Amino acid sequence: MKIAIKRLLFIIVILGLWEGIHLANFYPDYIVPSPITVFDTLINGFIQGDLLTALGASFKHLIIGLSLSILIGTLLGVILGKSKQADETAGMYLIALQSIPSIVWVPLAILLFGFGELAVIFVVVVGGTFVMALNVRSAIHSVPPQFLRAARTMDARGFELFYRVEIPASIPYFIQGVRLAWAFSWRALMAGEFLSNGPGLGYSLSFAQDYARMDQVIGIIIIIGVIGAVVDQLVFSKLERNVMKRWGLLNS
Amino acid sequence: MFLELKDVAKTFTGEKQGAFEVFSDIDLSIEENQFVSILGPSGCGKSTLLAMVAGLESLTEGEMKLEGEQVNSPGPDRGMVFQEPSLFPWLNVQENVTFPLKHMYSKAEAQKRANDFLKMVHLSRFKEHYTYELSGGMQQRVAIARALAMDPKVLLMDEPFGALDEQTRHILHDELMTIWRETQKTILFVTHSIQEAVKLSDRVVVMGTRPGKIIADYSIDIPRPRHRDHPDVIQYEKQIMSLLEVEINKVLKEELNYENRD
Numbered sequence A: 001m002k003i004a005i006k007r008l009l010f011i012i013v014i015l016g017l018w019e020g021i022h023l024a025n026f027y028p029d030y031i032v033p034s035p036i037t038v039f040d041t042l043i044n045g046f047i048q049g050d051l052l053t054a055l056g057a058s059f060k061h062l063i064i065g066l067s068l069s070i071l072i073g074t075l076l077g078v079i080l081g082k083s084k085q086a087d088e089t090a091g092m093y094l095i096a097l098q099s100i101p102s103i104v105w106v107p108l109a110i111l112l113f114g115f116g117e118l119a120v121i122f123v124v125v126v127g128g129t130f131v132m133a134l135n136v137r138s139a140i141h142s143v144p145p146q147f148l149r150a151a152r153t154m155d156a157r158g159f160e161l162f163y164r165v166e167i168p169a170s171i172p173y174f175i176q177g178v179r180l181a182w183a184f185s186w187r188a189l190m191a192g193e194f195l196s197n198g199p200g201l202g203y204s205l206s207f208a209q210d211y212a213r214m215d216q217v218i219g220i221i222i223i224i225g226v227i228g229a230v231v232d233q234l235v236f237s238k239l240e241r242n243v244m245k246r247w248g249l250l251n252s
Numbered sequence B: 001m002f003l004e005l006k007d008v009a010k011t012f013t014g015e016k017q018g019a020f021e022v023f024s025d026i027d028l029s030i031e032e033n034q035f036v037s038i039l040g041p042s043g044c045g046k047s048t049l050l051a052m053v054a055g056l057e058s059l060t061e062g063e064m065k066l067e068g069e070q071v072n073s074p075g076p077d078r079g080m081v082f083q084e085p086s087l088f089p090w091l092n093v094q095e096n097v098t099f100p101l102k103h104m105y106s107k108a109e110a111q112k113r114a115n116d117f118l119k120m121v122h123l124s125r126f127k128e129h130y131t132y133e134l135s136g137g138m139q140q141r142v143a144i145a146r147a148l149a150m151d152p153k154v155l156l157m158d159e160p161f162g163a164l165d166e167q168t169r170h171i172l173h174d175e176l177m178t179i180w181r182e183t184q185k186t187i188l189f190v191t192h193s194i195q196e197a198v199k200l201s202d203r204v205v206v207m208g209t210r211p212g213k214i215i216a217d218y219s220i221d222i223p224r225p226r227h228r229d230h231p232d233v234i235q236y237e238k239q240i241m242s243l244l245e246v247e248i249n250k251v252l253k254e255e256l257n258y259e260n261r262d
Ligand SMILES: Nc1ncnc2c1ncn2[C@@H]1O[C@H](COP(=O)(O)OP(=O)(O)OP(=O)(O)O)[C@@H](O)[C@H]1O
Pocket: B012, B013, B014, B020, B022, B040, B041, B042, B043, B044, B045, B046, B047, B048, B049, B083
């Protein structure tokens, strides 16, 4: 409760300062709009449906892209985690690929697929796949050998060891992988959409920039921030905590 | 002979350190339904020996037979309780105990069987709990139930009570004695505690180190339940203690010499 009040007060102070700067008229309205205007713009955007359409499109790109990157990443990660050959051959390149900022893939995607949604989804997939693969790989590497030994004394062998022990034992790292893949994909999504022909939140942002609509720009930034925080806190943080607790990896 | 090890030796070959002989010339014959403890200084290869019987480690030399059959891979005729915690945290207590029963029983039968063995270790109340909700002692009891549930001929226990407090340890000793009487298992029990070994076993095998080998083999024929201050118990403890002290000092001296070698 106390923390909630602190946070609320903080945001009120920030909004107050902002309104103060706006009222002081140091800057023209198109540079520092009133927070009230931004709020109005957001409400109007939702009522008229432009923002909803953009949001819907963004989520569509995200869900398709993220699902694909989790799928492909898991597959790659399992191959690298299980096969020493594969890991020695390709593991290093995966780390290199993972370190490439997702916006770098946008020109490549546009040249390949044009300015449409396909390019956006491609960037999202590339953004999430490599982190996912790296996490699944270390998930498999970090299965406690103790579990495998115990399972072998209980008549489990071969593929059974994989699906009855290695997969469940990997779940905490797998979840961490999904969380990171989401974070990377979300950033990649915005980069991709910003340079695409829409629809999507990123596209709306670049549209607002072209028409010098600072109120829209700030409004969309707020939406993007809120979605990121909400998904991370409400979905992944909780999920991760529960899993870590169950797997005995959390000391509380 | 029920379980027989003949001239067994183990050498680990690491990539960096080269070959390291843990023990050699291990001869051990164990009768059915015997409770045998293995004592020895840390690092003498007790866990390695047990893992060999379990089929988890290969024999570098020698051979091992269980009821006349060569043993070289894990099998449901040997159940193991490990030194490290090894329950699966993603399964609840009951699911842990049914884990080894999947090939042998239908789901309902497996569950019933798991419940029976959980009752035996007095944990039926906790069958829905997960590992993180159990104390160390409870976890080891589940591990014992899990190993027993597949009805092994030999129960291998690697310092199962090593990490527990004195009180809990005593309670689990009594529990284990009852289980042993009821199930008629052959038990191979590794421990650091001379008291524990003398209290529980028909036989105490003492291992020495550098190189690892069996240096003594005592038959403990004191009627059970054995009391801590029974004169015979104390007599055995003293005898084994003085023997082990020599071995432990040997290890310490060697390690000290290594540190001061230049
Ligand atoms: N996989 C392995 N590779 C190389 N050396 C090993 C391996 N496993 C065990 N050793 C070595 O073999 C020796 C015996 O180990 P082991 O775990 O059997 O000892 P222990 O008697 O059970 O000791 P403790 O009482 O401390 O549990 C040790 O020196 C250890 O370093």
